Amino acid sequence: MSPENTQSPLRDHRDLFTRLVTFSPKFLLAILILPVLGGLLGVLLPAFGWTPALKQTAFSLQGFDALWQTPGIVKMITLSITTGLISTLLAFVMTLMILAAFFNSPWLNRIQRLLSPILVIPHAAAAIAVGFLIAPSGMISRLLSPWLTGWDLAPNGLFPHDAFGLSIILGLTLKELPFLLLVALGALAQPELGKTLRQQHKVAINLGYCPMTAFFKVTLPSLYPLLRLPTLAVLAYASASVEMPLILGPNTPPTLAVAIMNWFSDVDLNLRIKASAGALLQLSITGGLLVLWLGGEKLIKALFRHSLTNGEREYGGFYWQKITIVLTAFIIGFIVLSLVGLIMWSLAGFWRFPAAIPDQFVLSHFKSALMHMSNPLLNTLSIGLVTTLFAITITLLCLESEQLNDKKISRFTRFIIYLPLLVPSIAFLFGLVWLQQLTNNQAAFFNVATTHLLFVLPYVFLSLASSYRQLDPRFAYVAASLGATPQKVFFQVKLPQLFAPILIATALGLAISFGQYLPTLLAGGGRIDTITTEAVAFANGASRRTSAVYALIQMALPLIGFIVAWILPKYFFKRART
Incomplete structure (x- = not known):
């Protein structure tokens, strides 16, 4: 039939x-x-x-004038750009390193099973867990005190809410890494594509290529087109995120997205004009980052085109693999410790610093x-x-x-x-x-x-x-x-x-x-x-x-x-x- x-x-x-x-x-x-x-x-x-609601029906640049006169506006823009771009880049690079180090290895599926539950954790909850871990009186300080730090009282710490947005970058990276890894593994799960890429990887290894070199030269060029849109979505979200910067980021000034939200929620309706101008600015920032990422693709392709066919089989892959193993163990340990600390705080009675465990639950x-x-x-x-x-x-x-x-x-x-x-x-x-x-x-x-x-x-x-x-x-x-x-x-x-x-x-x-x-x-x-x-x-x-x-x-x-x-x-x- x-x-x-x-x-x-x-x-x-x-x-x-x-x-x-x-x-x-x-x-x-x-x-x-x-x-x-x-x-x-x-x-x-x-x-x-x-804005007819405010009885303004003449077009003007009032909103943009108010936006550029806002104290700290340059810092807001800088924070949005750096936290969004760096966190996406770190999550993407770590995803590639994990794939390269454990490709065609049963450890890749084990890492997936360990990191997959992170996908169901909302950004706000993840930010709270990370904040509890890196706070001056958080789990890290408690585990290191007083035997290593000498602290008997909680110090005045830099994290979270640091002025450079490092806490935001850490939170976004830990949250987006499992997503990108799962997207990559989902692409490899396609029967024809996965089978072809794994066979090509094995052929490259049989020809004397280091496993990590084989991944970057043979597998990644075919895999990356399937990662492009998810990665751009991560970059768009990270550059305009609200939950993570609101919980982990600085307040004076905050990121641009948080500032826009505050202006829009203010009782002064005139601030909505500035908020709208800020929203267009945020849109242009995110669009610029997406264009920058796509331009970076072309630049990297041009710079490394020759290396794909130069026959070089080893780029220190043994050491990079060890570094990746250590980083992967650190990431998993950091996530587990964050969740343990969150559970302990929810059940803690009296908990004096620097005790690692509450006096009572x-x-x-x-x-x-x-x-x-x-x-x-x-x-x-x-x-x-x-x-x-x-x-x-x-x-x-x-x-x-x-x-x-x-x-x-x-x-x-x-x-x-x-x-x-x-x-x-x-x-x-x-x-x-x-x-x-x-x-x-x-x-x-x-x-x-x-x-x-x-x-x-x-x-x-x-x-x-x-x-x-x-x-x-x-x-x-x-x-x-x-x-x-x-x-x-x-x-x-x-x-x-x-x-x-x-x-x-x-x-x-x-x-x-x-x-x-x-x-x-x-x-x-x-x-x-x-x-x-x-x-x-x-x-x-x-x-x-x-x-x-x-x-x-x-x-x-x-x-x-x-x-x-x-x-x-x-x-x-x-x-x-x-």
């Missing part, structure tokens, strides 16, 4: 479901493009003085937090579920449209899916919130949910796409030839096969929604409290113990989702076999 003959039942049955599936890619484009472009327009007009901090957590927890779960279920639905319909039309979605659509990740959220969220306030100011829950969707949908789509496209089409052909409608084929043939991937995508979508701070704060207008907004608020003013409790709960929510996504398929498949 040829594919041409078996596809006709799928194509010809033009029912409501088929029309809905066919329309879904256009709807996907609309819900991603319109809010982002509308948000950018909503920032552009106030930046140039057009208590549950009173959890009890106190849980008493006031019901509303933020309910908001977090309800927004996450609504957003994720909608994202799953539109993603499945779009992927089904590929099969009904026998072609993948266009390259333009694939690029648009990344659009909310490449455009700094601080640049378009203000305009989007402004438009929401004009059209539907009272529907805070709806505004927050639709804003979360912009960030959840890309990750859900990327998570489900490969699994859906790898479905064996013969099952659908047979079902269609037996008279099954496209709707029945979709629900009764394809979705059961995708049970596990859908659960993983759902857990990922929930994790992304749970971790959203700035979209929740701005779109909700301060009326929607979630675990993340509470965690950030406590991190900047409440007791360390309460902050640790909220950070742990913020970590636990997505972790529970992934555990359920891992257990349920095994349970149902076991029942199916019996």
Whole structure:
């Protein structure tokens, strides 16, 4: 039975479901493009003085004049550039070094299993954990005192909140490294590509190349194009991040993104004009960094083109491999120690410096937090579920449209899916919130949910796409030839096969929604409290113990989702076999 003959039942049955599936890619484009472009327009007009709400309808450069007269504006810009670029570069280089040192080794999968749980930790919770570790009275100081440092009292430390943004760089690097590593391993998991690259790597080693040299000369040129967009997304986020700089960064002055958020949230509405101008400046900074990265690609390609074919087999690979092993062990140890310190602070009673362990462990901090957590927890779960279920639905319909039309979605659509990740959220969220306030100011829950969707949908789509496209089409052909409608084929043939991937995508979508701070704060207008907004608020003013409790709960929510996504398929498949 040829594919041409078996596809006709799928194509010809033009029912409501088929029309809905066919329309879904256009709807996907609309819900991603319109809010982002509308948000950018909503920032552009106030930046140039057009704000009817303030009775200003004449275009001017008032916002930019106020922006450049802001004390410390150059420092804000410098912090945004250096923290974003350096953290992305460090995470990217460390990813390549780990891949090169452990390629074709069972240790690579072990490192992946150790670092993968970091992906479910929201940025705010990760920042709190890192801050507790490097603080003057943090775990590092306690473990080194007084036997090495001689400190009997907590010193006046540089970290966190250092003026150079080193704490921000550390936090962003530790958070983005596992993401880039998982993206690379996901690319290598593609059957044809992974098999080809591993075989080429083995051939290079058999020809006398050092394993690390073989990776950089043979494997990386084919692997990097698959890492480009994720790396650019990391760079865009890092340059305009709010949660990490807010918790770990300096306050006088802060990074530009944090300053913009403060201006927009100020009771003085005139500061929104300056905030809009600042958002355009942030957009240009992020765009400049992306162009710089792409230009750096071309420069490195030109500089090292000859080295790919010069026949050199050794560049000190043995020493670089040892250095990578030490750095990897340090990173894993640092992350584990951060989590241990967070747990200990959440349970600590009296804990005098420099004692490494609290004098007593208590549950009173959890009890106190849980008493006031019901509303933020309910908001977090309800927004996450609504957003994720909608994202799953539109993603499945779009992927089904590929099969009904026998072609993948266009390259333009694939690029648009990344659009909310490449455009700094601080640049378009203000305009989007402004438009929401004009059209539907009272529907805070709806505004927050639709804003979360912009960030959840890309990750859900990327998570489900490969699994859906790898479905064996013969099952659908047979079902269609037996008279099954496209709707029945979709629900009764394809979705059961995708049970596990859908659960993983759902857990990922929930994790992304749970971790959203700035979209929740701005779109909700301060009326929607979630675990993340509470965690950030406590991190900047409440007791360390309460902050640790909220950070742990913020970590636990997505972790529970992934555990359920891992257990349920095994349970149902076991029942199916019996």
